[in-house]
Amino acid sequence: MFLDPRAIxxxxxxxxxxxxxxLVNSALAGWSIYLLILGPMLxxxxxxxxxxxxxxxxxxxxxxxxAALPSGFGLFTVGFLFAGAFTFQMRIRFRAESxxxxxxxxxxxxxxxxLLVTIAMGSAYITSLGFWLQVLVTGLASHLVLLIVAPWFxxxxxxxxxxxxxxxxxxxxxxx
Amino acid sequence: MAKLRxxxxxxxxxxGVFLLAWWIIPTVVKSFLKASFSExxxxxxxxxxxxDGLENFWARRSHSKVELIEAGKEVARSKSLYQFNSQRKxxxxxxxxxxxxxLNLPSRREFRYEVxxxxxxxxxxxxxxxxxxxxxxxxxxxGAAVVFSGGVVGRVVEVGAxxxxxxxxxxxxxxxxxxxxxxxxxxxxxxLPQSGFGDPLGTVRDAPQxxxxxxxxxxKLVSTRLGGTFPPxxxxxxxxWLEPGSTGIFxxxxxxxxxxxxxxHEVAVLIPLYPIxxxxxxx
Numbered sequence: 178m179f180l181d182p183r184a185i186x187x188x189x190x191x192x193x194x195x196x197x198x199x200l201v202n203s204a205l206a207g208w209s210i211y212l213l214i215l216g217p218m219l220x221x222x223x224x225x226x227x228x229x230x231x232x233x234x235x236x237x238x239x240x241x242x243x244a245a246l247p248s249g250f251g252l253f254t255v256g257f258l259f260a261g262a263f264t265f266q267m268r269i270r271f272r273a274e275s276x277x278x279x280x281x282x283x284x285x286x287x288x289x290x291x292l293l294v295t296i297a298m299g300s301a302y303i304t305s306l307g308f309w310l311q312v313l314v315t316g317l318a319s320h321l322v323l324l325i326v327a328p329w330f331x332x333x334x335x336x337x338x339x340x341x342x343x344x345x346x347x348x349x350x351x352x353x
Numbered sequence: 354m355a356k357l358r359x360x361x362x363x364x365x366x367x368x369g370v371f372l373l374a375w376w377i378i379p380t381v382v383k384s385f386l387k388a389s390f391s392e393x394x395x396x397x398x399x400x401x402x403x404x405d406g407l408e409n410f411w412a413r414r415s416h417s418k419v420e421l422i423e424a425g426k427e428v429a430r431s432k433s434l435y436q437f438n439s440q441r442k443x444x445x446x447x448x449x450x451x452x453x454x455x456l457n458l459p460s461r462r463e464f465r466y467e468v469x470x471x472x473x474x475x476x477x478x479x480x481x482x483x484x485x486x487x488x489x490x491x492x493x494x495x496g497a498a499v500v501f502s503g504g505v506v507g508r509v510v511e512v513g514a515x516x517x518x519x520x521x522x523x524x525x526x527x528x529x530x531x532x533x534x535x536x537x538x539x540x541x542x543x544x545l546p547q548s549g550f551g552d553p554l555g556t557v558r559d560a561p562q563x564x565x566x567x568x569x570x571x572x573k574l575v576s577t578r579l580g581g582t583f584p585p586x587x588x589x590x591x592x593x594w595l596e597p598g599s600t601g602i603f604x605x606x607x608x609x610x611x612x613x614x615x616x617x618h619e620v621a622v623l624i625p626l627y628p629i630x631x632x633x634x635x636x
Contacts, residue, residue, distance in 0.1 A: 196397060199473060206474035207616035209549035213477075228363055236371075244390030247480040247518065250383055251375060258371055262364040298479040299546075302525060307548030311478035314549050 181230035183343050184222065190334050191218040191238045194326075195245055209311070213294070213319045215242060216287025217279075217330045219257055223264045224273045224282075225347045235261045248294055256293045260286050273347045276328045283327040284320060291316050388513070395488075395515045402472040402486050462581060464498075464623040467491050471617045472516060478546065481524035485620060488513045496582060498623040503611040504588030505529070505576055506620050519620070522589065523553040523610060530579035531557070531589050533564060533572045539579055542589055542608060553615065555608040560595055562604060568593045574608055584623065 198214045205211070222234040239254030246253070264282065271278040295312055302308040338345040416424075469485040476482075487493055489512055499506040499519045507527055511518035520527050527544040541558045557574060566572045571593040576583035590608035598605040 199475070200401070202477075203474045206476045209476070209547065209615065211477035228367065232367055232371075240386060240390050241394070244387055245394055247475055247482045250387045255372065255375060258368055262368040265364040266361065294479050302546040305546040307554075308478050308546035311547060311549040315478055 179229070180233060181226050181348070182341070183338070184226055184230040184234035186337050186341060186343065187222045187226075187234050187334065188237050188241075190221075190330070190337065192241055194218060194330055195242060199245065209314075210318050211311075211315045212322055213291055213315060214287065214323055214326055215253070215257075215290045216283035216285070216323060217327045218242075219261055219264065219286045220279050220282050220327075221273075221331065221334050223261050224268050224271055224279070227348055228265065231261065231265060232258070248298060252293065252297050253290070256290060260289050276331050279331050280324070280327045284323060287319060287323055288316075291319065391513055392515075395513050398472045398484060399486055399515050402470055406470075462578070462584070463626040464584060465626055467493065467622045467624055468619060469493075469517075469622055470619055474615075474617070476521070476523075476547075476615060478549070481521040481527075481544065481547065482510070483507075483519045483521060483617060483620075485517050485519060485622070486515070487622065488515050488517045490515060492624065493517045493622055494624060497625075498583045499620050500583075500587055500623060501613070501617060501620045503613050504590075505583060506614065506617065508582065509622065517622075521614060522555065523547055523614060529583065529589075530577050531574050532577045533560070533592070534575050534586075536561075536564065537577075539577055540574070542574060545607075552612045553610040555590060555610055556605060557592055557595075557608050558598060558603065558605045560604040560606070562597075562602075564595060564604060566592045566595045566606065571609075581625075582623075 194214065194217065198212055202211055218238050219235065222231045222238075226234065235257050236254065239257040242253040242257075243250050264286070271282060273279065291312070299308055299312065335345060337343075467487060469487040469491075471483050472486045473484040475484070483506075485499075493509060493512050495509055495512055497509045499509060505522050507519045507521040507524070508529075509517050510520045522529075522542075522544055524544040525546055529542050530539050531542040532539050538561055540560045542555055543558070544555050547553055564572070571591040572595075574589040574592055576585060576587040576589060578585045588611075590610040592606050592608050595604040595606040597603075
């Protein structure tokens with residue numbers, strides 16, 4: 178099959194996560210709190226899909242995020258594929274059946290995204306204390322919320338497997 | 354063995370090919386991709402905004418009749434005050450037109466106000482933007498001024514079919530000409546990276562040396578006609594301290610902006626009624 182149906186499912190779940198995050202951000206704007214929760218979007222496609230399906234799913238997710246956020250177009254597309262390529266090579270080391278490894282991976286990817294957007298968008302304000310203070314607050318808030326959101330999101334995706342009667346096991350992993 | 358090695362570097366090869374392709378792809382294609390994905394998402398945000406409106410409608414329906422009567426009385430009072438102000442504005446405008454005709458002054462820019470709901474706020478360390486529920490469907494142009502009851506909100510930076518993106522006055526990417534109230538000499542206003550604590554801030558530069566600001570009597574920074582985007586006299590913020598700038602010739606200082614900028618619900622877009630005529634328009 179050219180495209181694993183689970184890739185479409187993952188892309189839909191990622192779009193939903195982004196939409197919910199932006200709704201929360203919009204509501205929290207008065208308190209100057211911003212959440213950047215992109216890490217979990219990459220985890221399941223990397224661990225569950227064959228390379229072709231993973232690539233298409235991650236590419237679409239990246240383009241979707243780039244269109245939604247005011248960052249330079251292509252930043253998250255390239256960033257996701259970059260992080261995904263390295264994680265894909267190491268995917269044998271992660272156990273997809275429990276949330277522990279997945280959550281750690283989501284935190285890692287999320288940290289990479291925060292770093293990426295800070296370098297890309299904030300290079301002009303590198304000397305501003307206020308900028309770094311807000312980046313710190315954003316990073317801390319995002320990773321604290323991610324502790325709750327990531328396991329929920331992974332369980333939600335597993336529930337979608339069951340609902341859509343799709344294969345709940347990762348593909349292409351060597352048998353240990 | 355060779356096949357195994359190729360398999361292992363497959364993600365990196367694919368990444369390399371993609372990066373090369375992304376670098377080669379013309380900007381037109383990327384713009385088309387961005388517009389396509391943005392337009393695909395826009396209806397969801399518009400629907401969310403309408404649902405929000407519906408929620409407010411049902412919340413208001415739960416109010417008692419006594420509360421509604423009280424609110425009606427309040428609206429009636431405000432309406433009579435606004436009607437009086439409208440008449441006074443009309444008289445003053447006629448007077449201005451008469452004086453302009455006598456003095457043979459060049460024409461001023463006129464604007465049409467398009468009120469729009471805010472559907473999304475993206476306020477972070479990296480960007481300070483809002484999305485409003487009107488776009489090409491209401492002829493919103495890129496670069497149009499956006500205002501609210503407290504003064505300047507920002508400038509339209511991107512227009513979609515149903516929504517538009519507005520760069521806020523708090524953003525470091527936002528810059529405009531301004532002047533202090535009662536002083537026609539122009540200064541430069543620019544947004545600052547926000548710390549997230551306290552009210553939003555901006556910065557003012559190129560203020561003349563004889564301008565004095567203090568916490569007791571802060572100066573009001575207002576918009577000017579220069580640049581042609583904003584009508585004059587709109588509140589930008591308050592300046593309570595000025596100090597010599599890096600050149601020593603001019604002064605600079607922080608501008609305290611309206612805290613309501615962080616929780617806007619409704620704004621007005623100022624759409625010029627006619628394109629800028631560089632020969633005849635007042636700058």
